[in-house]
Amino acid sequence: xxxxxxxxxxxxxxxxxxxxxxxxxxxxxxxxxxxxxxxxxxxxxxxxxxxxxxxxxxxxxxxxxxxxxxxxxxxxxxxxxxxxxxxxxxxxxxxxxxxxxxxxxxxxxxxxxxxxxxxxxxxxxxxxxxxxxxxxxxxxxxxxxxxxxxxxxxxxxxxxxxxxxxxxxxxxxxxxxxxxxxxxxxxxxxxxxxxxxxxxxxxxxxxxxxxxxxxxxxxxxxxxxxxxxxxxxxxxxxxxxxxxxxxxxxxxxxxxxxxxxxxxxxxxxxxxxxxxxxxxxxxxxxxxxxxxxxxxxxxxxxxxxxxxxxxxxxxxxxxxxxxxxxxxxxxxxxxxxxxxxxxxxxxxxxxxxx
Numbered sequence: 001x002x003x004x005x006x007x008x009x010x011x012x013x014x015x016x017x018x019x020x021x022x023x024x025x026x027x028x029x030x031x032x033x034x035x036x037x038x039x040x041x042x043x044x045x046x047x048x049x050x051x052x053x054x055x056x057x058x059x060x061x062x063x064x065x066x067x068x069x070x071x072x073x074x075x076x077x078x079x080x081x082x083x084x085x086x087x088x089x090x091x092x093x094x095x096x097x098x099x100x101x102x103x104x105x106x107x108x109x110x111x112x113x114x115x116x117x118x119x120x121x122x123x124x125x126x127x128x129x130x131x132x133x134x135x136x137x138x139x140x141x142x143x144x145x146x147x148x149x150x151x152x153x154x155x156x157x158x159x160x161x162x163x164x165x166x167x168x169x170x171x172x173x174x175x176x177x178x179x180x181x182x183x184x185x186x187x188x189x190x191x192x193x194x195x196x197x198x199x200x201x202x203x204x205x206x207x208x209x210x211x212x213x214x215x216x217x218x219x220x221x222x223x224x225x226x227x228x229x230x231x232x233x234x235x236x237x238x239x240x241x242x243x244x245x246x247x248x249x250x251x252x253x254x255x256x257x258x259x260x261x262x263x264x265x266x267x268x269x270x271x272x273x274x275x276x277x278x279x280x281x282x283x284x285x286x287x288x289x290x291x292x293x294x295x296x297x298x299x300x301x302x303x304x305x306x307x308x309x310x311x312x313x314x315x316x317x318x319x320x321x322x323x324x325x326x327x328x329x330x331x332x333x334x335x336x337x338x339x340x341x342x343x344x345x346x347x348x349x350x351x352x353x354x
Contacts, residue, residue, distance in 0.1 A: 069135045069279045070116055072124065074108040081123050082173050085109055086184070088324030091353075094173040096302075101149060105129045106169045110320060116252075116279035117187040118288040119322045126318035127167040127203065127309045133189070133318055135279045137254050155218040156308045159234050160204035166313030172304040178353050179329030182209075182301075183292035185322030186226070188235055191315040193284025194253050195263025197241045203310050203317035204236055207291050211301030214293075220302070225291040226319075237317075240286055242266055253283045282318065295328075298353035 076085075078097040087094060099107055108130035111121040116135070124130050149168045157163050192201050208222040216223030226235050228248065233239055240248050243266070253265060295301055307319050 068112045068115070070113055070133055071111045072108050072131045072133050073110075074105040074130050075103070076107060076109060076123075078102075078171070078173070081107060081109070081171065085323050086123050086321055086326045087175075088184075089178075089327045091178040092175045092326070092328055094175050097173040098171070100151075100168075100170040100172075104169065105131070106167070107171070112279075113320065117189065117250075117285055117320055119185060119187060119320055119325075122185075122323040122325070123171070123321040124318055125169045125171055125205075125305060125307050125321075126316055127169060127307055127313070128316040130318065132191075132316050133281055135281055137252055137278075137281045137283065153306055153308060155206055155208050155222070155224070155304070156204045156306055156310075158218065159206050159224065159236065160202050160308075160310045162200060162202070162310050164200075164311050165204075166309040166311075167316075168306065168308040170304060170306045172302065172306075174300055174302050176300055176353050177295045177297055177328040179297055180294060181292060182295055182326070182328050183290055184326035185288055185290055187286050187288055187320045188226075188240075188317070189280070189282035189285030189320065190237055190317035191281070191283055192237050192317060193282070194242060194251065194265040196237070196315070197243075197264045198238055199264065199311075201309075201311040201315070202236055202238045203308065203315075204234075205305075205307035205317070205319050206234060208304040208306065209293050209301060210303075212296050212299040214301075219304075222302075222304070223293070225293045226289075227291075229289065235286060235289065241284070248287050248289065249284060250287060251284050252280065282316075288322075 078099045081099065082094050082097050106126045106128060108124050108126075109122065110124045110130075110133065113122070114120040124133065126132060149166065151168060152163075152165055153168050153170065156165055156168065186207075188205060190203050192203050205226060206218075206224040207226040208218050209225050210216075210218075210220040210222035214223055215221050218224060224234055227233055228235055228239060228245055235248075239245060242249060242251060305319070305321070307317060309315070309317065
């Protein structure tokens with residue numbers, strides 16, 4: 001029997017969609033003549049004043065109607081979250097699946113994320129109630145303690161440099177890759193931005209991968225694959241922000257006290273327009289990043305996806321995992337041959353793991 005592995009949205013599709021939107025914008029621009037940026041700014045300001053008076057949400061010109069605020073559905077079993085939502089490859093059959101703390105509202109699924117975080121749907125792990133993520137962003141310091149805790153995690157302590165961990169949330173499972181790479185998409189978001197950048201409140205998360213051929217510094221010789229692209233530096237509040245590795249950072253800061261920027265926020269950051277605040281609560285988040293690693297086909301690997309508040313449990317953070325983005329191999333379509341069967345007339349079949 002052959003199993004055809006599902007696909008994730010590939011680079012070609014994304015490029016095509018971007019080109020379509022660009023052509024659409026240019027077509028509108030040409031039909032209306034040259035755009036006067038000064039007039040556009042004035043019109044935008046006038047529209048904002050009218051919108052605030054009528055309590056209407058902001059929508060960028062040209063945004064598609066389906067780009068609505070983020071939706072969160074708390075809960076879900078480990079089988080549903082991992083096998084049905086996260087995995088995008090039928091050839092990756094997960095075992096020993098676990099969520100900690102079990103039944104916590106810090107786990108859930110999300111939808112309509114494209115307008116804000118750049119991932120349409122998937123799994124969310126938060127350090128409090130996952131519904132905190134819901135927009136609009138009306139507070140610079142939102143958080144709950146209702147997420148519970150999975151207890152102390154030595155790997156998160158090592159990444160953050162702190163033993164003061166709160167609201168630890170963990171999702172983990174075993175899997176057998178059928179090719180020599182694994183990858184998945186994610187976004188890290190936090191209410192610690194931007195006031196508490198470069199402080200002890202460096203909320204931490206990590207994707208700890210262990211198995212054959214891996215020799216890292218974490219539990220069971222695991223490595224952390226949630227790193228800044230091209231480096232071994234963990235993605236964290238103190239490593240990705242407005243001033244450091246800013247190309248991977250998206251500000252959504254709201255300045256509730258106009259004038260002097262609060263905490264460690266910069267005046268430039270808090271003075272930026274925040275149209276994304278309509279869609280999501282978190283004050284800052286990373287761009288859509290990809291976690292990836294080399295693996296040995298047909299061997300058993302373990303991954304632990306973990307996140308925690310650091311310093312105290314007040315302000316929440318979360319990591320969003322793209323639906324069906326956890327795949328094995330570079331190709332978008334793979335064939336796994338199981339039970340030792342091969343079709344002698346099918347040249348596209350590749351030998352998989354029995």
